[in-house]
Amino acid sequence: HSVTGCNMQPGDLLGSGTISGQDETSYGSMLELCWKGTKEIPLSDGSIRKFLKDGDKVTMRGYCQGDGFRVGFGECDGVVLSACAHDAIKNALPYEPAVVPAYHSFKLHGYWRSTCSWRVRIALNHKKIPFTYHPVHLVKDGGEQHKPEFVQKNALEQVPVLEFQDTTGATHFLSQSLAIIDFLEEAFPAAPSLLPSDPLQRARVRQIAEIINSGVQPLQNLGNIQMVKSAGAEGELDNQAYAKHWVDRGLNAVEQLVTGDSCCVGNTISLADVCLIPQLYGARRFKADLAACPKLVKVENACKGLPAFAVAHADCQVDAQL
Numbered sequence: 078h079s080v081t082g083c084n085m086q087p088g089d090l091l092g093s094g095t096i097s098g099q100d101e102t103s104y105g106s107m108l109e110l111c112w113k114g115t116k117e118i119p120l121s122d123g124s125i126r127k128f129l130k131d132g133d134k135v136t137m138r139g140y141c142q143g144d145g146f147r148v149g150f151g152e153c154d155g156v157v158l159s160a161c162a163h164d165a166i167k168n169a170l171p172y173e174p175a176v177v178p179a180y181h182s183f184k185l186h187g188y189w190r191s192t193c194s195w196r197v198r199i200a201l202n203h204k205k206i207p208f209t210y211h212p213v214h215l216v217k218d219g220g221e222q223h224k225p226e227f228v229q230k231n232a233l234e235q236v237p238v239l240e241f242q243d244t245t246g247a248t249h250f251l252s253q254s255l256a257i258i259d260f261l262e263e264a265f266p267a268a269p270s271l272l273p274s275d276p277l278q279r280a281r282v283r284q285i286a287e288i289i290n291s292g293v294q295p296l297q298n299l300g301n302i303q304m305v306k307s308a309g310a311e312g313e314l315d316n317q318a319y320a321k322h323w324v325d326r327g328l329n330a331v332e333q334l335v336t337g338d339s340c341c342v343g344n345t346i347s348l349a350d351v352c353l354i355p356q357l358y359g360a361r362r363f364k365a366d367l368a369a370c371p372k373l374v375k376v377e378n379a380c381k382g383l384p385a386f387a388v389a390h391a392d393c394q395v396d397a398q399l
Contacts, residue, residue: 133157180249180264183208184240186230188215189394192294193254194237195355198389200258203346204268212396255290258348271348282342285331285349289356293327296320297363320363328360328370335372339379346380354380358391 104110107129110118114127129135135157140149185201185208187194201208213236214221221227222234231238231252239251239260251257262272273279295301297320306314331353335341341349357377360367367374380386392399 129157131157178265180241180243182242184211185209185237186211186213186227186240187237188213189391189397190358191215191236192355192359193235195358195389195391196254196351197237197239197257199351199354199385200261200271200348202385202389203271203351204261204265206261206265206268210395212394214396255286255348258351269346271346271351273343273345273347278342281334281336282347282349285334285341286352288327288331288334289352292330293324293356294359296323297359317363321365324356324360324363324365325369328356328365328367328373332370332372335376337376339376341376346383346385350376350380353377354386355391 098104101110107118107126110116111127117125117127119125126133135155137153137155138149138151140147183201183206185194185197187197187210189212198210213227215236220234222231222236227238228234230240230250233252235252237252237254237257239257240248241251242248251260258271261268262270272282302314302316302319305319331341337343340346341353353373354377357367357373381390387393391397
């Protein structure tokens with residue numbers, strides 16, 4: 078990725094604003110050759126360019142020449158396509174992928190601030206699995222998760238739900254964030270794993286994930302708080318104080334388990350980090366005491382700039398209400 082954190086993908090068109098050399102014969106980008114569009118560049122077919130156009134074929138060559146040696150990367154060809162021309166991109170490929178994935182056409186039904194949905198977004202991004210995001214408003218009109226069309230996808234009436242197809246064309250629905258991520262681990266073994274190979278570290282990752290998944294998140298959930306109130310608890314229940322108690326308790330436990338400097342376990346992104354980062358966002362909503370968890374904040378600062386985490390952030394979602 079770039080120094081600014083931009084998550085660049087195969088097929089992206091890149092432009093350099095740097096000067097490649099001290100004279101015109103050493104300029105290495107179109108922007109330099111045309112000098113910001115002030116000079117015309119004659120091409121071999123007789124046409125003129127100041128900037129690249131849709132349909133242009135670009136060939137890049139590069140090498141380093143030294144005393145008695147030359148190192149290069151040969152030719153790299155690409156065709157300039159119009160913005161968002163997904164069909165054109167597909168048709169421009171000279172070949173079909175050698176392996177058709179067993180599962181494809183992923184759709185994530187979720188809510189921007191749902192920490193469980195957030196986990197799945199991070200996992201899909203980390204594994205570079207293409208998906209489309211379909212917002213489900215949990216409050217509007219009594220909650221879209223209760224509508225019949227959504228209940229058919231998840232009888233528990235909760236997000237997230239991952240919808241996808243297999244090679245036969247059959248459509249499948251999976252719910253529960255950790256079950257979804259476990260499926261992605263097994264269905265895409267070649268993608269970057271979120272579970273360490275070492276048995277003890279793998280167990281530690283799952284321990285942290287479960288503390289957050291079952292020991293914190295459900296207890297701060299609005300539905301749980303409303304149920305406690307309806308049970309007739311003596312006195313007026315303070316929603317924020319109730320949630321803060323469980324968040325502080327769980328995060329303090331996780332703080333004692335962190336062994337890495339930039340990640341929860343070791344120095345490789347894992348399921349533990351995937352669960353932690355969204356939970357810290359929720360913790361701040363309930364005024365949790367994060368000053369007591371310096372290790373967790375350090376992990377958060379290391380992860381938040383990573384593309385998989387940055388793109389998945391709640392505030393970046395199309396349904397975000399800021």
